[in-house]
Every structure is written in structure tokens, then in C-alpha cells.
Amino acid sequence: MQNGLLVVLAATPAWILGVCLYRLYFSPLAKFPGPKLAALTGWVETYYDVYKGGQFFFKLKEWHEHYGPIVRINPWEVHISDPDAADIVFAGNSQFNKKIEWSYRFGIPQSAFDTVDHHLHKSRRAALSPFFSKQKIAGIADLIANRSQRLCDRLDNEYKHSGKPVIMDNAFTAYTFDLITAYVFARSDDYLEHPTFCGPFTTAAKSIANTVHMTGHFPWLFTFLQSLPKKWLAASNPHMGEMFTFHEAVENQVKVIKSGDNDAHKHVSHKTVFNELIHSNLPEEEKTVERLRQEGVSVVTGGIETTSTALTKTLFYILNNPAVRDRVCAELQAVFPDPRQTPPLHVLESLPYLSAVINESLRMILGFSQRIIRTSPRAPVVYKDWVIPPGAYFSMTIYFSNFDAQIWEAPHEFWPERWLEDESGRKPRARNGEPLAKYLLTFGRGPRMCVGMNLARAEMIIGLAVVLRRCNMELFETGMETVEMKSDYFIPMVDKESNGVRVIVK
Numbered sequence: 001m002q003n004g005l006l007v008v009l010a011a012t013p014a015w016i017l018g019v020c021l022y023r024l025y026f027s028p029l030a031k032f033p034g035p036k037l038a039a040l041t042g043w044v045e046t047y048y049d050v051y052k053g054g055q056f057f058f059k060l061k062e063w064h065e066h067y068g069p070i071v072r073i074n075p076w077e078v079h080i081s082d083p084d085a086a087d088i089v090f091a092g093n094s095q096f097n098k099k100i101e102w103s104y105r106f107g108i109p110q111s112a113f114d115t116v117d118h119h120l121h122k123s124r125r126a127a128l129s130p131f132f133s134k135q136k137i138a139g140i141a142d143l144i145a146n147r148s149q150r151l152c153d154r155l156d157n158e159y160k161h162s163g164k165p166v167i168m169d170n171a172f173t174a175y176t177f178d179l180i181t182a183y184v185f186a187r188s189d190d191y192l193e194h195p196t197f198c199g200p201f202t203t204a205a206k207s208i209a210n211t212v213h214m215t216g217h218f219p220w221l222f223t224f225l226q227s228l229p230k231k232w233l234a235a236s237n238p239h240m241g242e243m244f245t246f247h248e249a250v251e252n253q254v255k256v257i258k259s260g261d262n263d264a265h266k267h268v269s270h271k272t273v274f275n276e277l278i279h280s281n282l283p284e285e286e287k288t289v290e291r292l293r294q295e296g297v298s299v300v301t302g303g304i305e306t307t308s309t310a311l312t313k314t315l316f317y318i319l320n321n322p323a324v325r326d327r328v329c330a331e332l333q334a335v336f337p338d339p340r341q342t343p344p345l346h347v348l349e350s351l352p353y354l355s356a357v358i359n360e361s362l363r364m365i366l367g368f369s370q371r372i373i374r375t376s377p378r379a380p381v382v383y384k385d386w387v388i389p390p391g392a393y394f395s396m397t398i399y400f401s402n403f404d405a406q407i408w409e410a411p412h413e414f415w416p417e418r419w420l421e422d423e424s425g426r427k428p429r430a431r432n433g434e435p436l437a438k439y440l441l442t443f444g445r446g447p448r449m450c451v452g453m454n455l456a457r458a459e460m461i462i463g464l465a466v467v468l469r470r471c472n473m474e475l476f477e478t479g480m481e482t483v484e485m486k487s488d489y490f491i492p493m494v495d496k497e498s499n500g501v502r503v504i505v506k
């Protein structure tokens with residue numbers, strides 16, 4: 001026994017030395033530039049993300065400035081900072097997988113979003129995407145307009161002329177929450193009716209995000225926590241408590257649709273996603289409560305925070321730039337004479353300046369701040385002179401492309417005019433002469449591009465048009481600290497001291 005222990009003790013340093021030598025000199029990634037410590041151990045990333053709180057993102061920026069467009073950022077992964085590399089990482093015909101360790105971090109490895117294998121992802125996505133086509137979303141434009149008008153009724157009745165600030169982060173979260181739950185479950189929790197626009201799960205998506213580095217760096221953690229009594233979790237960490245309660249609420253939604261106890265889909269004018277999925281001819285193993293709970297959590301959380309943040313920040317940029325506000329309001333007035341009669345979606349979509357404003361804010365808001373990782377299981381991937389071996393991870397960060405000074409003039413300025421056609425009808429161009437739209441990566445690209453993109457755009461176009469048309473707003477003690485990213489928790493987090501984007505309705 002004692003001898004065995006001695007052998008282990010003697011062998012451990014040799015094993016560690018062997019791993020270090022392999023990672024530094026013999027690994028297929030050894031030739032890639034980057035800090036030696038990061039090549040040696042994944043703990044560098046863990047340190048910046050878990051201990052320093054979502055700071056690895058900023059380290060990546062620093063490393064690229066020092067080492068160039070491709071950097072080895074941990075023993076298993078290279079990160080690329082080059083907008084043209086999106087053609088490789090997000091290639092439409094690619095068959096890349098996702099990183100397996102990350103598929104457990106939200107506890108939804110069976111959702112399309114966190115499905116690792118390309119082929120399984122393709123079939124799961126095929127089941128989901130028809131509900132989010134442009135045509136299907138146009139079919140729920142009235143529902144979106146109705147919720148936008150309801151939001152403004154409340155702003156009119158309870159805030160107008162009162163001098164009382166309203167936190168638009170909460171108001172827009174209520175709006176996106178009500179819409180996504182109505183569309184996918186035929187059920188609305190009516191967050192827009194809550195006195196402060198805050199329902200029980202208003203902060204659920206943020207809570208989920210807050211735990212992402214812990215559960216991402218320690219892939220067993222989510223499953224372990226899930227097995228503990230919820231009371232303990234809630235007492236030890238309110239984010240965890242809220243996250244698991246939210247999972248349970250989604251599971252209940254799936255159960256009541258499956259059992260027929262929720263037949264609200266019969267009384268609404270649109271098809272509801274989970275009712276359709278449950279009664280579709282998908283294989284039974286894809287329709288279990290557990291699988292659909294995971295898909296539900298993915299779609300609902302995907303649909304709330306990203307879009308409400310986009311709306312809130314867009315409103316901030318508009319109100320913070322009076323020239324932009326005046327121009328977009330004048331354009332709206334021409335097609336939207338009666339503020340209570342929302343024009344059809346296609347009319348709003350055809351407004352060039354409103355579209356430019358939305359594109360520009362989508363460029364700046366960053367739905368996802370964390371890098372997006374892929375791996376090619378069999379074939380190598382070539383980037384310039386670099387050959388990334390099969391099985392290695394490679395990644396890109398949307399922010400780096402959306403703010404790249406080689407593509408965007410004055411990238412840190414909110415400047416919607418960059419998106420307008422010139423007098424001859426020529427489409428806007430990037431600084432390198434390519435079409436500008438090609439470099440807007442906010443929704444990702446390729447086979448895993450955001451499935452909810454059309455819904456997000458429709459919610460933004462209609463929501464902003466109605467709010468701007470009906471309410472005369474002014475920012476209240478709100479500065480850049482409410483929109484600038486201070487840490488990356490998968491989604492961008494602003495300063496902890498920020499009170500959110502607050503407005504007065506005049």
C-alpha cells in the first residue's frame with residue numbers, strides 16, 4: 001500500500017512534466033502563437049472568467065494585439081480575430097461540432113443550441129426553424145403590435161407627466177417575455193401587467209448567465225447541483241435558485257401541453273411552437289418531457305434577454321443622439337399617422353432610416369459576448385497559412401468583428417448613416433469595399449445562426465416604432481455606463497452599479 005503511494009507520488013511530477021512538454025512542444029497546436037502559460041493550462045481562462053469575473057474576453061483582445069489574428073488561448077483551442085474568418089468558422093456548408101464541455105453549462109445539452117454533433121443539431125434545428133421563418137413571424141405581427149401598444153398604454157397612464165422614471169430594461173424584458181411565452185406555449189404570464197414590469201422570472205436569464213463560467217469550467221457542476229434540494233441552492237446562491245425554478249416552470253409548461261391540460265393553443269390565431277412539436281412526427285425520443293424542457297429553456301431564455309437588451313440599448317442610443325431621434329421620428333410619422341394604429345410589419349421594415357438604426361445598434365449591442373467555438377471532427381481547417389488540426393477547437397468573438405477598424409469607420413461611434421444606400425442606390429460598403437452587411441455577425445452565421453433572428457428583428461422594429469411614436473421620452477440620469485460592457489457572462493454585462501436605462505415620459 002505504502003509502496004503504491006510512493007510510486008504515485010514519484011510518478012505524478014513526471015506525468016505533469018510530460019503533459020507540459022507535450023502541450024508546449026509536441027501538441028499539434030504547439031506552433032500557434034500565444035502566451036506559454038495559456039498553452040500549458042486552461043486555468044488561465046478559469047482565473048480570468050471565474051475568479052476575476054468575466055474578464056477573459058478582455059484578455060483575448062490584449063493577446064490579439066500582441067500575437068496577431070490567430071492565438072492559442074488554451075491547450076486545446078485557437079481563437080481568430082479576423083472578420084473574414086467568419087467565412088471559415090461559420091461556413092454555410094460546414095459540418096462542425098460544438099465544444100462538448102460547454103454543452104452542460106446551461107443544463108440543456110439536448111437543446112438544438114447546445115447539441116454538440118452537427119448531424120443531430122441539423123435534425124433538431126429543422127424541427128424548430130419553420131416556426132421562426134420570416135413568413136411565420138409576419139403572421140404574429142399583430143400580436144407583437146398589440147403587446148407594444150399595451151406597453152405604451154402603461155407608460156401613458158402611469159408614467160406620463162409624472163416625472164417618475166421607468167426602467168426600460170424591465171419594461172422591454174416584460175415585453176419579450178410575454179411574446180416568447182405566448183408564441184411557444186400559448187401562455188402569457190402577463191409581465192406587462194406587473195406593477196414594475198418585473199415578474200418572477202424577469203432576471204432568470206441573467207441568473208442563468210451569472211453561473212455560466214462556473215458551470216462552463218466545471219462541466220459536472222450543473223448536473224451535481226441539479227441533484228440537490230432546491231431550497232439549499234436558493235439559500236446558498238439566489239441565482240442558482242432562480243435558475244432551477246425557471247427550469248421547473250418550463251418543464252411544467254411542456255407537461256401541461258403534453259397532457260392536454262393547457263389547450264390555449266386552440267384559442268389563439270397562431271400556431272404555438274411546443275404544441276406543434278409535441279404533436280409532430282418527430283421520433284418519440286425527441287419528444288420526451290426532458291428533451292422538450294431543455295429546448296424550451298433554450299428558446300425562452302434565447303428569446304428574452306438578448307432581444308430586450310437590444311431594444312433597451314437601441315432606445316438609449318436613439319435618445320442619446322437627438323439628431324438620430326428627430327430623423328427616425330420624422331420617418332415614422334409619415335407612415336404611422338395615428339400612433340394607436342400600428343402599420344403592417346412590411347411597411348415599417350421598408351423604412352430605410354429605422355432599418356439603419358436597428359442595424360447599427362445590432363452591431364453595437366452584442367447579443368452574445370462570449371466567443372463561439374467550433375471543432376472539425378475529421379478534416380483540418382485552413383486559415384491563411386495556418387492548418388488547424390481535426391479535433392482542435394477554434395473560435396471567434398462577434399464583438400471583435402463588429403468593432404474591427406479595418407471594416408468599420410469609427411467603430412465605437414453610433415452612426416446609423418453608415419447603413420444607408422448612397423444617392424445612386426449603391427449598397428453600403430465596408431472599408432475594404434465588401435458589402436457592409438456581410439460583417440454584421442450579431443446573429444452568428446451558417447448552420448447554427450440564430451433561429452430567432454426574424455422574431456428578434458420584428459420585436460425590435462415594431463416595439464421601437466410604437467414606443468417612439470407614442471411616447472415622448474427623455475433619458476433620466478442615464479449615461480454610457482448603462483450600455484458599455486464591463487464583463488462577459490456569455491451575454492455582455494454592464495457596470496454592477498448601473499441602474500439600467502431609465503426614462504421620463506413627458
Ligand code: HEM
Pocket residue numbers: 112113114125132180298299300302303304306307310366367368372441442443444445447448449450451452453455456
Ligand atoms: C437580438 C437578439 C438576439 C441575438 C443577438 C441572438 C444571437 C444568437 C447567436 C449569435 C446565436 C448563434 C450561437 C452559435 O452559433 O453558437 C443564436 C442562436 C440561437 N438563438 Fe438567438 N439571438 C437573439 C434572439 C433570439 C430569439 C428572439 C430567440 C427565440 C426564438 C433566439 C433563439 C436562439 C436559438 C434557439 C439559438 C440556437 C440555434 C441553433 O443552434 O441552431 N434568439 N442567437
